[in-house]
Amino acid sequence: MKKLLILFVIAFSYAISIKAQMVVSDPNMLAASVQSWGDQLKQAQQSFKQMQEQTKFLQDASEALKKINASISTLKSVKSLVDQQTQLVSFFSSEIGRAKNESVNYEATTAYVKRLNNMQERIITNTAYLTQLLSDGIFNLTDGERLRELRTLEQDNGNVITAAMKEKEKFDTMNAQLKEINRLMNK
Helix, strand or coil: CHHHHHHHHHHHHHHHHHHHCCCCCCHHHHHHHHHHHHHHHHHHHHHHHHHHHHHHHHHHHHHHHHHHHHHHHHHHHHHHHHHHHHHHHHHHHHHHHHHHHHCCCHHHHHHHHHHHHHHHHHHHHHHHHHHHHHCCCCCCCCHHHHHHHHHHHHHHHHHHHHHHHHHHHHHHHHHHHHHHHHHHHCC
16 A cells, blocks of 8 residues: 555656646747737837937927027127116216316316226227127137127126226215315315
8 A cells, every 4th residue: 555655646746747847839829929029019119210209309499499598698698788888888978077067176087087988998899899799700609608708798897887986986085075175275
């Protein structure tokens, strides 16, 4: 009986291992799978082509937007520069007239007017340079380089404004002191 039981266990385990080693092949299912994979590959290829076209379109749109943004920045800088230069010309004109009318000391007024005229010349030079910057083909600058130059001009105009205000303050203080001295001397 023992022998029979051992024989039965060996036969059963051999049968199980044979079943596990059997290969099941379905040619129809394999053909359908290959066809499906081919269709999926074609669809993926078409999707990839569409994505490449969309990427190119987005890159072109991005470049166009960058150019528009640079143009807008340039226009803002130009407007700011023109506003500054207009204010400065108006300031110089009115200040020179005021200095000549209100001054007590001819030499001080002449020196003040000369300093204002020098600053005005600087603004005229900046205006000529601005015209050149905005003309196409003169310097062959990129938009970024042109914008950098415009900002430099803007900063220089700001420095002229600051210097002009300091000169005005000095002249007004000196003129007020000279008027006070004259008033005291005429008592």
